[in-house]
Amino acid sequence: MSLVKQLIAAVLTVLIGLASGTLFVMSDSGKSMLLRQLESHALDSATHLGLYISPYMAAKDSATIETAVNAIFDSGFYQRIAVTDPSGEPLYIKETAPEISDRVPGWFVSLVHIDPPSMERPIAHQWRNVGTIHVQSSAGYAYERFWEGAQRALLLFAVLALLAALMITLLMRYLLRPLGAVERQAEALAHKTYIEQPELPKARELRSVVEAMNTMVRQVRQMFEEQARNIDELRTIAYRDPLTGLLNQRACIAQLRARIDYERDFGPATLTLMRLRSLAEINRACGEDSTNHLLKLIADSLRELADGQSGNSLIGRISGSEFLLLTEQEPLKSLRPRLERALEQVDAQIASLYDGSPVPQRPLLAGISHSEDKGSAALLLSEARLALSHAEEQGERIFEYTDNTMTQENRSQNWQQHVATAIRNGQVFLQYQSLMDGTHQQLHGELLARILDEENEPCPASRFIGVARELGLLDAMDRATISTALSYLRREPEGIRIAINLGQDSVTASDFAKWLGEQLKNLPAPERVSFEINETVILNNPERVQALRAQMRAIGVTFGVDNFGIHPRGFSYLYNLKPDYLKIDGSLIRDIDSNDEDRFFVRSLIGVAHNIDVQAYAEHVERNSQQQQLLALGIDGTQGYLHGKPEALN
Structure with missing residues (x-):
C-alpha cells in the first residue's frame, strides 16, 4: 500500500474511532434521556389516573378501576399498571409481556439493554390515603423510540463519515502529490529515464525531498552525458582525422569493407578518390596554416558532393593527401559537373595562396570506380587508385575506371x-x-x-x-x-x-x-x-x-x-x-x-x-x-x- 493510502487510512481510522466514541456517548446520553422521559411519562400517567379513580379507590370499586386502567393501558405505552389499597393489597393489576416490534432488529435488542422504568404515585381522597398506583412503561415502546433515534444517528454518521473520507482523501492526495511525483521519478531513474519536477511543493519537508530528488536526477543525467562526451572524444581520437574531422584511414577502410564486402543492402556504389599531388610543395610554399585550410576545404567539398544522398555516404581521409568518398552509384555524366566545381574551388584557393606565383598544374585529381555485385572493397579501392594513376599519366583532372567486361x-x-x-x-x-x-x-x-x-x-x-x-x-x-x-x-x-x-x-x-x-x-x-x-x-x-x-x-x-x-x-x-x-x-x-x-x-x-x-x-x-x-x-x-x-x- 502506498504512503498516501496508509496516511489516509490512518487518519480515517482515528476519525472513525473518534466519531464512534462520540456516537456511543451520544447514544448513551440519548438512552438516559429516553428513560427519564419514560419515567416522567409514567409518573404523569399515574398522577392523572389517580386523580380520576381516587373516589373509586376509596370505595374499592374494582369494576370502575378496571375500566379506567384498561382504557389507559390499551394505548400501548405501558407494560404494567397496578392499583393497590393503603395496605398494599391489589385492587386491580393489568400487565402484559414485553412485545418488541419487528421494525426493531434482533441484533439491536441483543446489543442494547433497556429496563423500562417503573414509577408509583400515592393517591389521597378527601385528605385520606386510599392507595398507590404503580406504572411501568413498555419495553417495546422504549426499544422502538431508541431504534428510531439510533437510525437517524447512524445515517447522519455514515453521511458525515463518507464526506470526511472524501475530503481527507482529496486533501491528502493534494498535499502529498509531490511524493507521487518523486515515486515516478525514482521509477523512471531505475529505468534510466530522467524526469525533474518543475514545481516545488510549499511544505518545507516535501520541498526538501523534491529538491534532493531533482538534484540526484540532474547528477545522474550529467554522468550519462559526461560518459557520452568521453566516448565521443575517444571516437574522435581513434577514428577521426584531427584536422578535417573526417574518418581516418583505419575507420574509413573498415566501414568501406563493411558496406561493400558484407552486402548490407548498400547496392551499387561509386567510389571517388581525390589526391592532392603537390601537398609537400604547397606546404613549403604557403605554410602549414594555409595548407591545413586547403585540406579542410577539400573535406568540405566532399561533404557537399555527398549532400542529397540517403545518408549512407562514406567520407574519409585515407592518407595525408588522399580523400575518399563512397556514394550510391552515380554515372559520371551527372557526377562530373559537381566534381569539377569542387576541383575549381580548390584551384582557386591554391591560386590565392600563391598570390601570383606559378601554381602547380592539376594539383587535385579525382579517380572514380564503381562496385559490382561480386566485387570487393579492396578491388573497388584498387580500381579508384588505377583511375588516379591514369588521370596523372594522361594529364586529366577526372578519370573513371571502366571494365569493358562489366555486366550491364x-x-x-x-x-x-x-x-x-x-x-x-x-x-x-x-x-x-x-x-x-x-x-x-x-x-x-x-x-x-x-x-x-x-x-x-x-x-x-x-x-x-x-x-x-x-x-x-x-x-x-x-x-x-x-x-x-x-x-x-x-x-x-x-x-x-x-x-x-x-x-x-x-x-x-x-x-x-x-x-x-x-x-x-x-x-x-x-x-x-x-x-x-x-x-x-x-x-x-x-x-x-x-x-x-x-x-x-x-x-x-x-x-x-x-x-x-x-x-x-x-x-x-x-x-x-x-x-x-x-x-x-x-x-x-x-x-x-x-x-x-x-x-x-x-x-x-x-x-x-x-x-x-x-x-x-x-x-x-x-x-x-x-x-x-x-x-x-x-x-x-x-x-x-x-x-x-x-x-x-x-
Whole structure:
C-alpha cells in the first residue's frame, strides 16, 4: 500500500474511532434521556389516573378501576399498571409481556439493554390515603423510540463519515502529490529515464525531498552525458582525422569493407578518390596554416558532393593527401559537373595562396570506380587508385575506371522490369542470419530480403537494390518484406523470432505508420517480431522514428538501432528513443580481437547501452576470438558468419 493510502487510512481510522466514541456517548446520553422521559411519562400517567379513580379507590370499586386502567393501558405505552389499597393489597393489576416490534432488529435488542422504568404515585381522597398506583412503561415502546433515534444517528454518521473520507482523501492526495511525483521519478531513474519536477511543493519537508530528488536526477543525467562526451572524444581520437574531422584511414577502410564486402543492402556504389599531388610543395610554399585550410576545404567539398544522398555516404581521409568518398552509384555524366566545381574551388584557393606565383598544374585529381555485385572493397579501392594513376599519366583532372567486361544487367530494361514486377507483386525471398547469445541460444533471425532472378534463384541485394532505388521502390520492397514475414509468423506459431530492417524511404513515407499498424493489428505474438532502423536514418528523421517507436511499444513489438556507433553526431538520441537493443556496427568489430582502441571503444558503447537498460549486440562476427573478446566485454549477443551462413525463412 502506498504512503498516501496508509496516511489516509490512518487518519480515517482515528476519525472513525473518534466519531464512534462520540456516537456511543451520544447514544448513551440519548438512552438516559429516553428513560427519564419514560419515567416522567409514567409518573404523569399515574398522577392523572389517580386523580380520576381516587373516589373509586376509596370505595374499592374494582369494576370502575378496571375500566379506567384498561382504557389507559390499551394505548400501548405501558407494560404494567397496578392499583393497590393503603395496605398494599391489589385492587386491580393489568400487565402484559414485553412485545418488541419487528421494525426493531434482533441484533439491536441483543446489543442494547433497556429496563423500562417503573414509577408509583400515592393517591389521597378527601385528605385520606386510599392507595398507590404503580406504572411501568413498555419495553417495546422504549426499544422502538431508541431504534428510531439510533437510525437517524447512524445515517447522519455514515453521511458525515463518507464526506470526511472524501475530503481527507482529496486533501491528502493534494498535499502529498509531490511524493507521487518523486515515486515516478525514482521509477523512471531505475529505468534510466530522467524526469525533474518543475514545481516545488510549499511544505518545507516535501520541498526538501523534491529538491534532493531533482538534484540526484540532474547528477545522474550529467554522468550519462559526461560518459557520452568521453566516448565521443575517444571516437574522435581513434577514428577521426584531427584536422578535417573526417574518418581516418583505419575507420574509413573498415566501414568501406563493411558496406561493400558484407552486402548490407548498400547496392551499387561509386567510389571517388581525390589526391592532392603537390601537398609537400604547397606546404613549403604557403605554410602549414594555409595548407591545413586547403585540406579542410577539400573535406568540405566532399561533404557537399555527398549532400542529397540517403545518408549512407562514406567520407574519409585515407592518407595525408588522399580523400575518399563512397556514394550510391552515380554515372559520371551527372557526377562530373559537381566534381569539377569542387576541383575549381580548390584551384582557386591554391591560386590565392600563391598570390601570383606559378601554381602547380592539376594539383587535385579525382579517380572514380564503381562496385559490382561480386566485387570487393579492396578491388573497388584498387580500381579508384588505377583511375588516379591514369588521370596523372594522361594529364586529366577526372578519370573513371571502366571494365569493358562489366555486366550491364542493372541498366537493362528487361532486368528493371523484372525487379519492378517482383517487388510490386510481393515476390520476395527471405533469408535470415541468426543472432546468438553467449550460451548459443538464438535470440532472433535478422531478415535479408532477396528477389528471384530469371532462373528462379535468389540474387544478392547489390544486383537489384540499385534498380529498386532508381525506380523509387525501396518503400514497396520493405512493405513486401514485412507482409511476407508476418505471414510466416501467422503460419508458423512455433517458428523463430525475426528482425526486419526499415529503410529511410519507408520511415519518411506519409502513410507507412498507418499501414504498419494495420499489418500488425491482431498479430498473435507481437513479441516475436522486431524492427531495426539504421542509426543514420534515425538521426536524420528523429520525430518520425520516435512516433514509430511509440507505436511499436504500444503493440508489443521490439525495436532496435542498426549500425550503431559510427555516426559523428554521437548517441545522445538513445535517451529519448530508448530502443530495446542496438547492434554495434561491424566496422568496429572487425579488429576487436587485435586492436586495443576498438576494444575500449566497444566496451564503452556496451556500457552506454547497459546504463539505460538496452541490450547490446555485435554484427559481422566471423571468428571465435572476436566472440570471446566481445563476451568478455559484456556483449549480449553476436551475429555473423561465425554462426553460419544465412538460411531460408521457410
